[in-house]
Amino acid sequence: xxxxxxxxxxxxxxxxxxxxxxxxxxxxxxxxxxxxxxxxxxxxxxxxxxxxxxxxxxxxxxxxxxxxxxxxxxxxxxxxxxxxxxxxxxxxxxxxxxxxxxxxxxxxxxxxxxxxxxxxxxxxxxxxxxxxxxxxxxxxxxxxxxxxxxxxxxxxxxxxxx
Amino acid sequence: xxxxxxxxxxxxxxxxxxxxxxxxxxxxxxxxxxxxxxxxxxxxxxxxxxxxxxxxxxxxxxxxxxxxxxxxxxxxxxxxxxxxxxxxxxxxxxxxxxxxxxxxxxxxxxxxxxxxxxxxxxxxxxxxxxxxxxxxxxxxxxxxxxxxxxxxxxxxxxxxxx
DNA sequence: CTGTATTCCATGGTGAAACACCTAATCCAA
DNA sequence: TTGGATTAGGTGTTTCACCATGGAATACAG
Numbered sequence: 001x002x003x004x005x006x007x008x009x010x011x012x013x014x015x016x017x018x019x020x021x022x023x024x025x026x027x028x029x030x031x032x033x034x035x036x037x038x039x040x041x042x043x044x045x046x047x048x049x050x051x052x053x054x055x056x057x058x059x060x061x062x063x064x065x066x067x068x069x070x071x072x073x074x075x076x077x078x079x080x081x082x083x084x085x086x087x088x089x090x091x092x093x094x095x096x097x098x099x100x101x102x103x104x105x106x107x108x109x110x111x112x113x114x115x116x117x118x119x120x121x122x123x124x125x126x127x128x129x130x131x132x133x134x135x136x137x138x139x140x141x142x143x144x145x146x147x148x149x150x151x152x153x154x155x156x157x158x159x160x161x162x
Numbered sequence: 163x164x165x166x167x168x169x170x171x172x173x174x175x176x177x178x179x180x181x182x183x184x185x186x187x188x189x190x191x192x193x194x195x196x197x198x199x200x201x202x203x204x205x206x207x208x209x210x211x212x213x214x215x216x217x218x219x220x221x222x223x224x225x226x227x228x229x230x231x232x233x234x235x236x237x238x239x240x241x242x243x244x245x246x247x248x249x250x251x252x253x254x255x256x257x258x259x260x261x262x263x264x265x266x267x268x269x270x271x272x273x274x275x276x277x278x279x280x281x282x283x284x285x286x287x288x289x290x291x292x293x294x295x296x297x298x299x300x301x302x303x304x305x306x307x308x309x310x311x312x313x314x315x316x317x318x319x320x321x322x323x324x
Numbered sequence: 325c326t327g328t329a330t331t332c333c334a335t336g337g338t339g340a341a342a343c344a345c346c347t348a349a350t351c352c353a354a
Numbered sequence: 355t356t357g358g359a360t361t362a363g364g365t366g367t368t369t370c371a372c373c374a375t376g377g378a379a380t381a382c383a384g
Contacts, residue, residue: 001309001312001313001316002309003305003309006312007233007235008232008233009219009233010219011219014286014289015286015289015290015293016286016288016289016290016291016292016293016294017285017286017289018301018305019289019292019293019296019301019304019305020192020196020289020292021235022304022305022308022309023185023188023189023192023308024189024192024193024235025235025308025312026185026188026189026308026311026312027185027186027188027189028235028236028237029311029312029315029316029319030182030185030186030311030315031186032237032315032319033315033318033319033322034182036319036322037318037322045339045340047340047341057171057172057173064362064363065362065363065364066361066362066363070170071169071170071171073169073183073186073187073190074190074341075190075194076341076342076343077341078340078341078342079363080363080364080365081340081341081364081365082340084364085339085340100349100350100361100362101348101349101350102348102349102350102361102362102363103349103361103362103363104363123179124176124177124178124179126178126318127176127177127178127179127181127182128177128178129178129314129318130178130181130182130311130314130315131177131178131181132178132314133310133311133313133314134181134307134310134311138307139180139181141303141307142181142184142304142307142308143165143180143181143184145296145300145303145304145307146184146185146187146188146304147163147164147165147184148295148296149188149191149192149292149295149296150163150168150187150188150191151163151295152291152292152294152295153191153192153194153195153292154163154191156195156199156288156291157191157194157195157198160195160198160199207369207370209370226332226333227332227333227334228331228332228333236371238371238372238373239370239371240370240371240372241333242333242334242335243334243335243370243371244370246334247369247370262331262332262379262380263378263379263380264331264332264333264378264379264380265331265332265333265379266333
C-alpha cells in the first residue's frame with residue numbers, strides 16, 4: 001500500500017518527506033510486529049530483549065553498563081533502570097568488578113539465558129520472514145541505501161552539535 | 163559505517179536480522195536528527211508536530227480525534243492528551259461538532275498555524291538534505307522496498323491477530 | 325419507540341523514557 | 355600526596371505511551 005493511501009494524505013509530498021515517512025512507518029510496523037509476535041507474550045520489552053541478546057553475545061564475565069549502552073540501538077536508553085528491571089525479574093545479575101569499582105559487570109543468569117534462547121528462536125523465525133519477501137540482491141540494496149542514509153544523518157548531526 | 167561496526171557486533175548476523183536492525187537504526191538516526199535540528203529548539207515533540215501538520219493539510223473545519231489518530235504514523239498514540247497539550251499551549255482549539263456530539267473538531271489556532279509554518283520550513287530543509295544523498299532512482303527503489311516490507315508486515319500482523 | 329450495540333472520547337493507573345543532577349571511584353598533574 | 359577533572363552509574367522528576375474503564379451520543383433491530 002502506498003504511503004499516501006496508508007496515511008490518507010491528499011496533498012502532494014514535499015521533497016524528501018517521503019523517505020522520512022517511509023522510514024518512520026517501516027520501523028513502526030516492524031516494532032509492532034515484534035511486539036505482537038514476540039515480546040508481548042513473554043512480557044518483555046524490545047529494549048530488555050536487546051540487553052539480553054547483547055549479553056548473550058558478549059564475554060562470559062559480562063559487560064559494564066556503558067558497554068551495554070554503546071551497543072544498544074536506541075543510544076540514550078536508560079540502561080541502569082533497564083538493568084534494574086531485568087535484575088528484579090532474575091534474568092540478570094550484577095557482579096562487582098574488581099578492576100574498576102565504579103561499575104559492576106552485568107551478567108545473564110541461567111533464567112536469563114533460558115529466556116534469551118526461547119526468544120531468540122522466535123525472533124529468528126520472525127526475522128527470517130521479514131527477509132523472505134526480498135531477494136538477496138534487493139536486501140543488499142536496501143541495506144546499502146539505509147547505510148548511506150545513516151552516514152549522512154550522522155554527518156548532519158555532527159554539524160548540528162559541533 | 164557498517165552495522166556490525168556501528169553496534170560493535172562481533173558474531174555473524176542471523177538471517178534477516180540485518181534488515182530489522184538497519185530499519186531500527188535508520189529511524190533512530192532520523193528521529194535524532196529531527197529532534198536536534200527542529201523539535202528541540204521549538205520545544206515541541208515530533209508527535210505534536212505531526213498533529214499540527216495533519217491539521218494544516220486537512221479541511222478548514224478540522225478533524226475529529228479519530229481522524230487524527232488514523233493519520234498518525236505512530237498508531238496507538240494518546241491523541242486526546244496530545245491534543246490537550248497542544249490546546250494548553252494555545253496551538254489548537256476544540257470546537258463542538260453539531261453533526262455528532264460525541265466528538266469535537268480539532269482546529270489549528272492562528273498561533274498554531276504560525277508555528278506549523280515555521281517548523282515546516284525547517285522541516286523541509288532537513289528533509290531535502292535527507293533526500294539529497296540519494297539519486298532519484300535510488301530513492302524510488304528505497305521507497306518501493308520499504309513499501310514491500312510494510313505490506314509483508316501488515317500481512318503477518320493480521321495473521322497474528324486473526 | 326425502546327432496548328441493545330456500537331462509536332467516540334476522556335481519564336486513571338502503570339510503567340517506561342528524557343533530562344538533569346548527584347555520588348563514588350579513578351586518573352593525573354603539580 | 356592532594357586537588358581537580360573525568361568517568362561510571364545511580365536517582366528524582368516530569369512527561370508520555372499504553373491499557374482498561376466508563377460515560378455520553380448515536381445507530382439499529384425489533
